[in-house]
Amino acid sequence: MQEIRQVSLDQDKSKITNNILRELPEWFGIEEAITNYVNGVNGTDFYALYDLNQPVGFISIKANNTFTSEIYAMGISKNYHGCGWGTKLLKVAEEHLVKNDVKFFMVKTLSDSHPDKNYQKTRRFYAKNGFIPLEEIKEIWGEENPCLIMVKNLL
Numbered sequence: 001m002q003e004i005r006q007v008s009l010d011q012d013k014s015k016i017t018n019n020i021l022r023e024l025p026e027w028f029g030i031e032e033a034i035t036n037y038v039n040g041v042n043g044t045d046f047y048a049l050y051d052l053n054q055p056v057g058f059i060s061i062k063a064n065n066t067f068t069s070e071i072y073a074m075g076i077s078k079n080y081h082g083c084g085w086g087t088k089l090l091k092v093a094e095e096h097l098v099k100n101d102v103k104f105f106m107v108k109t110l111s112d113s114h115p116d117k118n119y120q121k122t123r124r125f126y127a128k129n130g131f132i133p134l135e136e137i138k139e140i141w142g143e144e145n146p147c148l149i150m151v152k153n154l155l
Contacts (some may be wrong), residue, residue: 010042021073071107111148
């Protein structure tokens with residue numbers, strides 16, 4: 001049985017994040033980045049996808065201000081890619097944001113000016129779910145990893 005639950009304990013958020021991100025080296029292959037995400041999910045709104053009480057996906061949402069929140073980190077075990085669970089995690093997060101009068105939802109991802117095929121899938125996923133490219137910024141992750149900011153209007 002699969003279900004999405006809100007997770008409130010920071011130690012559970014960190015553990016889920018660590019386990020899932022380590023299953024996804026194509027997206028999260030830099031140890032320092034994994035450690036930053038594992039620590040950074042603390043204090044965020046966090047929803048996990050469970051299959052038979054085993055976490056297999058998550059989304060962590062960070063409030064930037066009263067109008068805008070962003071996906072801090074998101075990951076789904078590879079066996080669950082393409083099954084619609086990423087979209088369901090997004091919907092649960094968006095419902096919470098709308099109830100709290102948040103107007104914009106954003107995500108930072110690797111820009112399409114970088115040839116990584118895995119991130120092509122990531123950008124397609126976000127575009128399919130209503131996010132549109134806003135700006136590429138090379139100052140966030142450096143010239144070699146250009147950051148694309150994508151946004152979605154929640155109104």
